[in-house]
Amino acid sequence: MARISPFKAIRPVRDKVHLVATRPYYSYTQNVLKAKLEDNPFTLLRIINPEFESEKHTAPNSPERFELVKEKYAEFIDDGILVQDKDPHLYIYRQTKGDHVFTGVIAGASIAEYESDLIRKHEATLTSREEMFTTYLDIVGYNAEPVLLAHPHHSGVQTLLNQCTENRPEYEFTTTDRIKHELWVVDQELTKKLCSVFLDIPVTYIADGHHRSASSARLKKERERKGTSHFSNEDYFLAFFIDEEVLQILEFNRIIKTLNGLSTDNFIGKLKESFDVIALNSFEKPNHAHQLSMCLNGNWYSLECHADIVDNNHPVRCLDAEILTHYVLTPILGIKDLKTDEHVEFMSGAEPISKLEKRIGSIENSVAFVLYPVAMDEVKRVADNHLIMPPKSTWVEPKLRSGLTIYNINE
Numbered sequence: 001m002a003r004i005s006p007f008k009a010i011r012p013v014r015d016k017v018h019l020v021a022t023r024p025y026y027s028y029t030q031n032v033l034k035a036k037l038e039d040n041p042f043t044l045l046r047i048i049n050p051e052f053e054s055e056k057h058t059a060p061n062s063p064e065r066f067e068l069v070k071e072k073y074a075e076f077i078d079d080g081i082l083v084q085d086k087d088p089h090l091y092i093y094r095q096t097k098g099d100h101v102f103t104g105v106i107a108g109a110s111i112a113e114y115e116s117d118l119i120r121k122h123e124a125t126l127t128s129r130e131e132m133f134t135t136y137l138d139i140v141g142y143n144a145e146p147v148l149l150a151h152p153h154h155s156g157v158q159t160l161l162n163q164c165t166e167n168r169p170e171y172e173f174t175t176t177d178r179i180k181h182e183l184w185v186v187d188q189e190l191t192k193k194l195c196s197v198f199l200d201i202p203v204t205y206i207a208d209g210h211h212r213s214a215s216s217a218r219l220k221k222e223r224e225r226k227g228t229s230h231f232s233n234e235d236y237f238l239a240f241f242i243d244e245e246v247l248q249i250l251e252f253n254r255i256i257k258t259l260n261g262l263s264t265d266n267f268i269g270k271l272k273e274s275f276d277v278i279a280l281n282s283f284e285k286p287n288h289a290h291q292l293s294m295c296l297n298g299n300w301y302s303l304e305c306h307a308d309i310v311d312n313n314h315p316v317r318c319l320d321a322e323i324l325t326h327y328v329l330t331p332i333l334g335i336k337d338l339k340t341d342e343h344v345e346f347m348s349g350a351e352p353i354s355k356l357e358k359r360i361g362s363i364e365n366s367v368a369f370v371l372y373p374v375a376m377d378e379v380k381r382v383a384d385n386h387l388i389m390p391p392k393s394t395w396v397e398p399k400l401r402s403g404l405t406i407y408n409i410n411e
Contacts, residue, residue: 001118002151002201005108005236006088006191009405010142016042016081018173021181021401024145025049042081044144044403047072061132066139073140082406090191091405092164093240095398096180102246102398103161105194106146106183106405108236109204111217118203119149120383123210133215134222143216143238143407146400147209150244150376156197158243164190171404183404198241205383207247207396213237219409231410238407240400244376250349251371252392253356254324257343259365260334264297267332267367274327276304283353286372290320293370295360303369315381320371321390328369338391348395349373 012020019042025033028045037045037052050068051057058064076082091106113119137143151157164184171183186194206213216237223229259267271277275292280300286293290305309327311317317326329335329344338344347356353370360368374394382389 001113001199002204002241003110003113004090004105004195004198004239004241005110006090006186006195007108007233007236007407008085008088008411009091009106010077010082010084010408011405012042012081012403013083014171017171017404018175020044020081021403023399024402027399047076061136063135063139066136069136070140073142084408085185087188088191089188090186090194092161092184092186093400093404094165094169094180094182095400096182097178097398100248100397102242102248103165104240104242104246105157105161105186105198106238106240108233108407109147109149109213109239109241111220111235111237113204114213114217114237117386119213120203120205120380121210121213122206122379122383122387122389124388125211125214129211130214130218133211134218137215137219137409138222141408141410143212143409145209145212145402146238146240146405147213148207148247148396148398148400149204149239149241150207150247151198151201151204151241153243153245154197154201156200157194160190160194160197175401181401181404204241205244205380207242207379207394208399209239213239216409233407233409233411236407238405242398244380247376248397249373249376249379250395250397251373252321252395253347253349253371254329254369254392255345255347255356255360255363255366256329256333256335256368257345257363257366258333259367260332262332267296268301270332271303271328274306274309276302276306278302278304283357283370286370289372289375290323291372292320292324295357295368295370298357298361315378315385316387316390319374319378319382319390319393321374321393324369324371325390333367346392350395350397 019040022044025045025048036043047069050072093106094103164186169182169184174180220234268277280302283300290310292303294301294303309323316322335341356368360366
């Protein structure tokens with residue numbers, strides 16, 4: 001079952017929501033981040049970067065820095081920029097990006113279900129990042145960015161979402177990236193109905209936010225061990241539940257900044273041992289799984305996997321990202337670890353192909369690979385078998401704004 005919890009969100013006042021809510025700070029380049037901090041005194045980025053306009057400098061990700069974040073957060077509440085709902089609610093969030101409309105429920109997700117694998121994972125987490133996020137949550141006491149959880153389609157959930165969104169939203173604004181954001185505060189009757197109907201959903205899947213969910217579970221354990229666990233909200237973490245049929249999964253493409261000393265002809269010759277290599281007049285997107293597009297020296301090629309390199313009986317080894325690593329990146333190009341090798345860059349399928357072409361054209365002796373997007377059923381198959389997806393296999397949308405509904409852990 002999917003046990004979701006209403007909560008008393010801490011939210012921006014209506015006239016400032018478009019100024020407060022933000023993309024995660026790590027998604028901004030340094031110059032853009034600096035401009036936003038300078039120009040907008042209400043952005044949540046001011047909380048996350050508390051030493052902006054200060055001569056005081058603490059170490060990044062240190063307890064001292066997190067204490068300053070907590071102080072800045074308290075300032076936003078004291079100044080009336082953020083206010084807390086008096087009663088627990090569920091919240092419906094809708095994001096419209098071009099032709100894609102993403103609607104789902106913001107709620108607390110059960111840590112007990114996370115621990116019992118009713119919330120399933122497909123990504124390995126780094127202990128160091130878990131520890132850092134756990135310390136952050138323990139000190140600041142809130143979640144501001146929801147974990148993205150996908151659930152199987154349920155007509156009852158959809159009916160209730162439609163019923164709620166017939167009314168005017170509490171928030172409605174468009175950001176400069178031309179994405180429209182809407183938020184509804186669900187009334188008590190519909191909140192109870194949604195909580196009830198979600199119990200019919202057997203499992204959910206983390207689509208984005210493995211470290212955030214892992215650190216919330218870790219915090220609960222640590223507080224229980226220390227005897228400092230006193231709050232019911234510790235049993236949940238902030239999440240956005242969305243129908244897996246609505247979720248959009250794009251590819252994550254690879255730029256490899258080396259040919260490992262090979263000439264173009266030698267490299268293509270080695271590729272032909274595992275792929276049919278077909279020259280293209282211009283870029284063409286792969287149109288099915290096990291077909292990749294490759295840019296080499298300004299020329300495009302289609303790579304069709306030979307049948308003997310596709311292991312359809314294994315949830316991971318049949319994925320194109322894994323095939324590319326196993327048959328090209330490691331044995332031919334000498335890439336041992338995609339997460340750490342300085343010769344590897346990733347670019348999401350949300351970026352125009354012209355950006356990839358420009359980037360690859362600026363790097364001598366380089367090659368780029370465009371993959372076919374992974375299907376949600378493939379992600380679920382990996383998670384159901386307790387396996388791990390290859391690094392940077394999926395670019396999942398929607399990308400959520402931080403600060404629309406803040407979850408108070410210490411309550």
